[in-house]
Amino acid sequence: MKAVGIVVEYNPFHNGHLYQVNEAKKMTNADVVIAVMSTSFLQRGEPAIVSKWIRTQMALSSGVDIVVELPYIYSTQKAETFANGAVSILTNLGVEFLNFGSESGNIKAFEHLVSFMGSHETEFDRLVQDYSKLGYSYPRSTSQAFSQLNSNEEMLQLTEPNNILGFHYVKAIYDQSSSIKATTTLRQQAHYHDPSITTSSIASATSIRNTLNNGTPLQIRHVMPSQSYELLTTYKQTYSLLHTWDHYFDFLQYKVLSTHVDQLRLIYECEEGLEYRVKEKMRTASSFSEWMQQLKTKRYTWTRLQRLATHLLTNTTKVEMEDAFATVKPSYIRLLGMTKNGQTYINKTKQHRDTPLITKLAKADGIQAKIEERITNVYLTPLKKEHQIAEMKQEFTRTPIMVP
Template identity: 65%
Template sequence: MKAVGIVVEYNPFHNGHLYQVEQAKQATHADVVIAIMSASFLQRGEPAIVSKWFRTEMALSRGVDIVLELPYIYSTQKAETFANGAIAILKEVGVEYINFGSESGDVDSFNQLSDFMHEHKDEFDQLVKKHIKKGYSYPRATTAAFQDLHPASNMLSLTEPNNILGFHYIKAIRDQHASIKATTTLRKQAQYHDAFVTGHAIASATSIRKALMDKDINEISHVMPEETFSLLNEYQRSYQLLHTWEHYFNMLQYKILSTPLTELRSIYECEEGLEYRMKDLIKDSMSFTELMERFKTKRYTWTRLQRLLTHILTNTTKTEMEEACSTYKPPYIRLLGMTQNGRSYLNKTKSDREVPIITKFSKASGIQKQIEERVTNIYLSPLKKEHFIKEMKQEFSRSPIILNH
């Protein structure tokens, strides 16, 4: 059986994601689609609006055959580390292809760029350091360094977020010597940063999340599959919320105010005196949004600072991350859900895998398990007490979701 992998957040699963699943199958003639999905907290440093279990069911109901968890140690990272973690998992489960969405739509341009950047790696790294010393944010420094290299005018642009991730998937495949072929799907209609849902059937996840907070969900039902619409409604009915940073603000405020500066300094991504600025700003910020608007600078982007605050919320230290990410080979891979087709694939490829696929969190071990358990506790904390207790108990004993189609 031939498998294609996709790396996703599904926050939530919408018609654009459905289009990618269909295009990935069509482009590769794959028998199986494997999604590597971020769990509780996401790459932009924000909580997923609904749990990984609800998002897994959304995916399985519309063409994905296997959903595997992308651990926190990768899901809340800059593009390079995020991509390396995802590719390591896809490599272990034996996919022949990866498919990613892009603003380019031309995979040859990604391969051309990868060759160019590999050839100029040392020079590029030095230029990035030079621009960071000027006070540039890391994304701005990498863009400026890229422009300084004077690539050909027809070279792929690294200013678009999905192109950046795509480039890092290609780079990770090269660096890990993975025998994975890359394909890309051109993003249709909506772009990553689009802020509003229109009458089109495809909208960005950003605009959908904004609309979910501002409007009646029925007004945006046309941009998502029926199963997503139903599951979002079910989550809201059951738990009376869709997770946003504001649900965690009081906890974050307490955490920053009560933690000594030396301990804040030990948190992953806390650099260059940010702990002093946080301590000062958190005292009179009335909301998470207000804090972020005051916190961001030219040097530190909103996303970079959100990730730092996520690590403070979850008490994730530099030492822990260094240990957990010392190798990209995962200690285990967690299966969140599968179809019968997916189960058949996993059974047929079992003897080829070096890393165990676990079906219950109780079978996990090591530093990755310690971090995931703590992160899940924090993610579930806004739920009412009875729901929190139930969900935490289920987290250890719950088996993967299985859809029989």
Template identity: 50%
Template sequence: MNVLGIVVEYNPLHNGHLFHLNESKKITNADVVIAVMSGYFLQRGEPALVSKWTRTEMALASGVDIVVELPYAFATQKAETFANGAVSILDALYCDFLCFGSEAGKIEPFLLTNELLSQSNEYYDALIQKYMKTGVSYPKAQTLAFQNLCSGEHQSSYIDLSLPNNILGYHYVKAIHDQRSKMKPTTIKRTSAGYHDLHFHSPTIASATSIRKAIFSGNLQIDAYVPDQTFKLINNYEEKYKSLHQWECYFQLLKYRIMTMSLDDINAIYEVEEGLEYRLKQHIQKATSFQNFMERIKTKRYTWTRLQRLCTHILTNTTKSQINKLTMQKSSYIRLLGMSDIGQKYLSEHKKKVNLPIISKLSTSQDSLLDLDIKAAHTYFMIMPEPIRTKLLQKEFATPPIRFNKN
């Protein structure tokens, strides 16, 4: 039996994701597909368009067999930490393959790049620090350091670490290597739409970013770019809850938090560094929207994504001390969100040898990592009116894994 692992956000699940899923199945000859999916807040520091339960339904309807949650502490992090958490969960579930989308489209350059950087780790880190001192962002410093390290006639043998999916793919390969996982990494080339594309360039394939932009611009004609079930689920969610989730919905909550926190309180928040608390305080009072606030605080040194993640941590009151006491290389549990009949059979046959607790229903938490997920759920639904908010929070504890029958 071949078990395929994928790492997803599905914000929302679109035709490009479906292509990746189906091609991944083909090249790995997969019998079972396990997706580890971000919960309510995502890697770029954004709230998910719709809840994790609705995105789980999208995944199951599109051919995934098991959906498990990537905990908040990994899901809202830089690529390295994000990948470590995801790989640890897929490895614990005995996946044979991890297949990711990339601009490179071939796995060999990723393996060579990981070999190069693992052999030159200290020098690479020193180069990053050198470039950081010039005032550039951490991702830019990584790119410059890598270009310095692999310059020469064999440069084309390595991946381009300035491209977002290549960066994430490299960290998946590195995490598999570092965790001594038996999973085999493989990759599918991304087609038509780039990760950050804001506009539709193809009749059927578009980035999740451009799809969300179209939705929030009042253009609901996205049905050509998403599977039918995704289109129905988004419309049903909005009709039922009168809202889809974006940062602007949370701006007043964020503004209240920053304006009423002391400088010391803000400094205690995870990812607040180098006096950023002063910059946040300085600009929040005059900011008229989240977009306006981000434009005010953006600097050459800090990427938009990094600042969005920081704002997410302020919103959820996630502190440095909370994150620092966690072991950030591996997850301590597996939160099961949904499964097909095939997935249910696989779990029944393998759950006794899985070395992490599988949580199918929340109760009183005894886990600091899980506490952050619960807090994220409370924050995510704060924009909802009562009694919908309370019902959704109750659902977070009462909802069993979604079951999907493929037959």
């Protein structure tokens, strides 16, 4: 059986995602679609609006055959680390292809850029350091360095979020000497950050979340598969919320204000004296957005600071992350759900996997599992107590979702 892998967040699953699933399968002539999905907190440092289990159900009802977990140690990271973790998992699962959405739609452009950057790596790193010393953020420094390095050659531009991730997927395949072949699907209609829903059947996840936050769920019905819409609205009815940073701000504020700066300094991504600024600005902030607005500088982007906020909230330390990455690749792969077709693939390829594929967290051990359990417990804290207790118990013993 031939498999194509995709790396996803599904926050939430919408028609654009459905288009990619169908195109990835068609483009590669694959029998199976495998999604590596971020768990409770996402790459931009945000909580997922619904649990990983609901997002797994969304995916399995819309053409995905297997959903596995992209652990927190990869899912809340800069693009390079995020991509490395995902490619490592997909390689271990034996996929022949990786497909990603991009603003380019031309895989040759990505391959050419990876080759170009590989032959100019030393010069590029020096330029990034030079721009960082001038006070630019890391993304801005890399963009400036790339522009200077590439001034005389027409090449893929790393200014769009999906192009950036795509570049790192292709680079990770190369760096890991993986046999995976990369393919890309041109993003349709909606831009990644488009803020509003239109009459089009495809909208950005950002616009869907904005619409939901404004309390108008009916406006998103035409941009999501019906099953995804029903799962989303049922989750909100059941738990009386869709997770946003506002639901966690009181917990985060207590954590920051009750912790000495010497301890804050130990948190992952808390660098260059940020512990003082984090604490100072928290004293006067009345909301997460207000705190972030006060915290943001030219050097530190909103996304970078949101990831730090996530690590503060979850008490994820530098030492823990160092221990987690000491193993080079994930210590296990957690299966979240599969179809009958996916189950057949799992059974046929088990002898080729050298990383354990687990069906529940109780079967895992080590630092990766300990972090994941804690992160899920933190994610569930805004729920009503009875829901919170039930979900925490289930998380440890829950087995993969099975659909026909």
